[in-house]
Amino acid sequence: MSGADHDFGAFVAARATTLLRVAYLACGDEAEAEDLLQTALERTYRNWDRVRRDTVEPYVRRVIINTAISRARRRAILNIIPMRVPPERAARSTDVDLRHVLMDALRGLPPRQRAVVVLRYWEDLSETQTAEVLGCTLGTVKSQASKAMAKLRTALGEETVEGVIGNAHA
Structure with a gap:
């Protein structure tokens, strides 16, 4: 294994979970998030020799967000609605219910607004x-x-948005 391969592998091992969360929040679907992350990592690996080591994570985030936005636009053009959480994963608690409500509200945002909310408030x-x-x-x-938060407040109520967004890192 070359040094570059080792560096890339170490980066993936250290940051994959965080990047998968970004991908999930950007698209709202587990399978799509895994695909987004895989696409981003593939593109990063192909350009590994050109990516500065101090900007790898922002580079991968940008690929995730741009790919999510492109796919959302393509789906909108084709009028395809992505599958949500399968029915066998029924909510079991208030926190899980709130998480599903928030994800539904995030899915309702245009891709660019959702990307801003994910990057600003979760990341x-x-x-x-x-x-x-x-x-x-x-x-x-x-x-x-501003537009995204206004839509989330309308969809969820002021207290819910402030509580959930404010506790995004908890």
Whole structure:
């Protein structure tokens, strides 16, 4: 195994769980999230010699988010609705119920707004870092976050949104 292969393997071993969470939050479906992460890791591996080591995770996040947005657009054009959590995984507690309600509300956001919410509030990136990952301006991040939070507040209620988003890291 070459040094580059070892470095890539170590990165995947250390960050795969966190990146899978980003992918899941970006798309709202477990199987799709796994596919998004696999696609992102494949693209990263192909470009491993060109990716600066201090920017690997932001690079992979950007690939995940961009791929999720592209797929959502393609589905919208084709009018395909992704499958949600299978029925055999019925909710068993209030926390699980709340998580499902939140995921449904996130699925209802346009892909760009969902990406901003995931990166800002779950990944705890700054507005500047979020803009870098998404390849957009700081103003776009602020406006998309504002619109997304307004939609989530409408869908879930003010207290629910503040409680869930505020406790995203708990």
